[in-house]
Amino acid sequence: MQMVACSSDSTLSITLANGVLKDAQGRTGYIAANYQFQFDDPPQAGAIYTAGWSVCGNGSLALGGSNVFYQCLSGSFYNLYSETIGAQCEAVTINALQLVTC
Template sequence: MKSSSIFATFDYYPHPTPVTPPTSQHPKPQYPDKFTLGVKIDGQIWLTFQEGDGQLEYDHIKYYPPSKPQWDGHRQTFTTQPVTEDGSEPTCHSGWKRGYGDGDGDGDSDENGANYHPNAFTISYQSWLPVFTLKNTVLKDSHGKIGSIVANHQFQFDYPVQPDALYTSGFSIVYQNGYPLLALNGKTTFWNSQASSTIWKLYDKPITSNSRSVELVVIKVSY
């Protein structure tokens, strides 16, 4: 007599373990402080400036987040000054002063120096700095111009907004790897395009074969 197996076979489809994204990744449609923007490329941050017509650009001025060493378990903040190799001022902008980096004593740092609190990215106000606000996904500069992606995909500020603008809202802030980044419709990738030997403009998509992907770091402006 053949013995019958007491084991039954059946298909098994395990339920995947739910993955809850970190709270820091959730887009925030507004920001409580005034801020400027830095262009992050390969871990380095370059400060933006704004032309009179609202175009947002950047050149050779580098930003360094404030450093925060520890002695005997006590925290102490000191300023790491953003400088250029030749000590020059931003292109087409006078009145720039060395030593405008500033910290407020908040936030932690990882081993690469990336601060994990948005207030750790701060800078003292300077007259040439573009200053922005974000409320209900609408980005505005200090003149009331609205952040827009215009028909040619360039990122600039206009008022009134251009009638053929592609986006005039949808901005938010997303925290990734310790950096508070500006996002458009949840995406933190923007693109640059070289306008001259020293100036780059910003877009929401690559414009030329030489366009490079960048991220825009939110830097709180302190007064």
């Protein structure tokens, strides 16, 4: 069963097609040279992964064979990474949701 969430103007809406993530502005989801998960158009030079994304049977987002990402505290907010970059990081999974208008 797929999870559903309400969409709003501040919701990050992503599509996945042929292993490539795109946001609502058409920017590519990728892993930058510093292992950070971000969206740009075009991806930054030196990007590690610009494709290879999938959704696992349990609904989690995966890159290659791993569905583990790391949220790392940076001041008062978190950035997402494909690798841990220090003690301020903790392992997380990212769940794919169907967005609906509520």
